[in-house]
Amino acid sequence: MINLKNVNKYYQNGDSQFHVLKNINLSIDSGEFVSIMGPSGAGKTSLINVLGFIDRSFEGEYQFDGQSYDTIDDRTLSRLRNQSVGFVFQNFKLIQNNTILENVELPLLYGGMSKREAKPIVLEALEKVGLPNSATKIPNELSGGQQQRVAIARAIVHKPKFVLADEPTGALDSKTSSEIMAIFKKLNEDEGTTVLLVTHDKRVSEYGDRLITIFDGAITSDKQVEV
Numbered sequence: 401m402i403n404l405k406n407v408n409k410y411y412q413n414g415d416s417q418f419h420v421l422k423n424i425n426l427s428i429d430s431g432e433f434v435s436i437m438g439p440s441g442a443g444k445t446s447l448i449n450v451l452g453f454i455d456r457s458f459e460g461e462y463q464f465d466g467q468s469y470d471t472i473d474d475r476t477l478s479r480l481r482n483q484s485v486g487f488v489f490q491n492f493k494l495i496q497n498n499t500i501l502e503n504v505e506l507p508l509l510y511g512g513m514s515k516r517e518a519k520p521i522v523l524e525a526l527e528k529v530g531l532p533n534s535a536t537k538i539p540n541e542l543s544g545g546q547q548q549r550v551a552i553a554r555a556i557v558h559k560p561k562f563v564l565a566d567e568p569t570g571a572l573d574s575k576t577s578s579e580i581m582a583i584f585k586k587l588n589e590d591e592g593t594t595v596l597l598v599t600h601d602k603r604v605s606e607y608g609d610r611l612i613t614i615f616d617g618a619i620t621s622d623k624q625v626e627v
């Protein structure tokens with residue numbers, strides 16, 4: 401599904417260049433659960449932004465489902481992003497003035513669905529993340545763990561090809577982290593959702609079937625995890 405070939409990325413800082421991604425070669429198949437670890441500043445979020453079609457200013461090749469998208473225009477790119485990827489962030493990024501229902505339905509409305517069509521699909525997604533009775537609440541009425549469940553529902557509601565989670569448990573205590581990770585694991589095992597997860601926490605990384613380590617912008621290790 402995902403195929404990066406010799407990807408290099410540079411940030412321009414005034415007249416100096418910072419080489420943030422160094423010759424990345426990476427293949428990810430549909431159905432994988434991949435953990436990405438590495439020190440702060442190693443380039444994990446930069447890599448996620450390339451993978452999630454947010455950042456296209458890099459050198460090298462990104463093939464997605466066999467198609468190279470070097471030459472794609474911005475509209476097609478944003479459509480690809482909206483349809484193919486679900487994002488989960490450390491700080492949830494929910495819209496505070498909107499209800500849970502309104503937060504989770506957004507990817508469906510972007511896809512052209514009416515609110516009436518979206519509603520049962522949203523309720524099903526909320527059920528999957530263990531929040532069956534929260535649709536009319538607003539984010540501030542929920543705990544951090546519950547807000548992250550909402551964010552996961554929003555990330556999967558439109559059945560994207562893969563989910564990118566950047567430190568999804570970074571703001572949560574260890575018990576809540578385990579609950580959130582159990583949801584990712586279940587989505588991966590039961591629904592075949594492809595998950596790419598960045599974490600600083602070794603225990604969180606162990607939910608994945610494959611562990612990639614990034615150091616100074618380069619992949620230094622990439623291995624299947626023994627079960």
Ligand SMILES: Nc1ncnc2c1ncn2[C@@H]1O[C@H](COP(=O)(O)OP(=O)(O)OP(=O)(O)O)[C@@H](O)[C@H]1O
Pocket residue numbers: 411412413418420438439440441442443444445446447
């Ligand atoms: N827009 C930018 N412009 C210039 N430099 C940047 C930019 N974004 C990130 N960097 C630099 O690139 C490096 C990698 O950043 P990145 O956010 O990818 O790291 P990370 O591995 O996600 O770190 P963390 O674990 O702290 O989230 C850092 O040194 C950072 O300062």
Ligand SMILES: [Mg+2]
Pocket residue numbers: 444445446566
């Ligand atoms: Mg980061």
